[in-house]
Amino acid sequence: MRIAVLAGGIGGARFLRGVRAACPDDDVTAVVNTGDDVTLHGLRICPDLDSVMYTLGGAHDSERGWGRKDETWRIKEELTVYGAQPTWFSLGDLDIATHLVRTRMLEAGYPLSDVTAALCRRWQPGVRLLPMSDERCETHVVVDLPDEDDEGNPGTGPAKRRAIHFQEWWVRHRAALPAQAFVQVGVDDATPAPGVVEAITAADVVLVAPSNPVVSIGTILGVAGIREALAAGPAPVIGVSPIVGGAPVRGMADACLPVLGVEVSAEGVGRHYGGRADGGLLDGWLVHDTDAASVPGVEVRAVPLMMTDDDATAAMVKAALELAHL
Ligand code: FO1
Numbered sequence: 073m074r075i076a077v078l079a080g081g082i083g084g085a086r087f088l089r090g091v092r093a094a095c096p097d098d099d100v101t102a103v104v105n106t107g108d109d110v111t112l113h114g115l116r117i118c119p120d121l122d123s124v125m126y127t128l129g130g131a132h133d134s135e136r137g138w139g140r141k142d143e144t145w146r147i148k149e150e151l152t153v154y155g156a157q158p159t160w161f162s163l164g165d166l167d168i169a170t171h172l173v174r175t176r177m178l179e180a181g182y183p184l185s186d187v188t189a190a191l192c193r194r195w196q197p198g199v200r201l202l203p204m205s206d207e208r209c210e211t212h213v214v215v216d217l218p219d220e221d222d223e224g225n226p227g228t229g230p231a232k233r234r235a236i237h238f239q240e241w242w243v244r245h246r247a248a249l250p251a252q253a254f255v256q257v258g259v260d261d262a263t264p265a266p267g268v269v270e271a272i273t274a275a276d277v278v279l280v281a282p283s284n285p286v287v288s289i290g291t292i293l294g295v296a297g298i299r300e301a302l303a304a305g306p307a308p309v310i311g312v313s314p315i316v317g318g319a320p321v322r323g324m325a326d327a328c329l330p331v332l333g334v335e336v337s338a339e340g341v342g343r344h345y346g347g348r349a350d351g352g353l354l355d356g357w358l359v360h361d362t363d364a365a366s367v368p369g370v371e372v373r374a375v376p377l378m379m380t381d382d383d384a385t386a387a388m389v390k391a392a393l394e395l396a397h398l
Pocket of ligand 1: 080081117118122138139160162239242243
């Protein structure tokens with residue numbers, strides 16, 4: 073069986089471990105969000121690709137959720153002493169090696185999909201990892217920045233409306249600055265990375281991981297050609313709700329969904345994705361067993377959705393495959 077999975081970072085990575093556990097002999101392609109990618113200290117950082125690669129490669133820090141286990145922070149400490157900005161984004165010593173290799177290959181002219189394949193030769197994630205696009209397409213967040221002086225002390229002037237990089241909003245401000253809008257910078261020139269449309273078209277089933285519906289899955293769907301391939305493809309598309317009991321299982325989707333006018337509920341997200349027959353994404357929608365959802369034209373099933381370990385996640389994946397009648 074061929075399975076394509078649309079995925080963001082930490083939640084997507086955990087879900088993919090469940091896919092691998094449920095379907096060890098199947099051909100799995102993960103199409104991963106790159107809207108979170110950022111260049112800092114001259115290094116190209118791809119948080120979602122790395123979360124998936126490290127997690128499936130057994131090298132992730134499971135408590136922190138991102139980055140490498142057994143990490144050390146000596147370079148970060150030195151950068152801080154130099155006063156090198158930004159100090160709000162932490163790069164570990166082991167992780168920096170990944171960014172150095174990636175940045176060097178990108179600067180030598182290799183596309184991100186080839187770079188990712190090269191990095192994965194080391195980590196052997198057991199699934200094919202594809203960036204959604206080889207072109208830069210970065211999420212920015214429109215916010216009203218409060219007036220402050222150079223030291224960060226509050227000023228008395230009016231707030232300034234600015235678009236800041238997603239990472240600045242998410243990590244520096246912890247998504248606490250109300251977002252006015254999300255903008256995909258570069259999306260007009262972005263095309264699906266090689267293999268993305270082919271993986272969707274050839275799939276027996278497409279699974280939408282319980283990742284952030286706005287800044288992970290929404291970003292992937294923003295790349296021209298991906299939504300169309302899903303709509304036209306023969307494979308059923310089954311989504312897994314990232315919202316349980318009116319709150320995100322992890323991450324801060326509750327700071328993102330209202331910006332699009334979407335209710336923070338399993339039903340809200342299901343209706344936001346919509347049924348394929350109505351021009352939406354889904355054929356099936358998996359919600360947590362304590363949630364109820366009605367999504368026109370979409371078969372909804374309620375099962376336990378907590379990704380507490382690989383067995384629990386594999387059971388979720390099996391339920392998604394049953395919903396696809398596979
Ligand atoms: N998340 C944080 O909350 N703080 C950090 O300093 C941070 C650094 C970081 C470095 C590399 C990387 O791949 C991920 C990192 N993350 C960090 C996680 C990440 O940026 C976000 O959780 C995602 O982009 C949202 O999915």
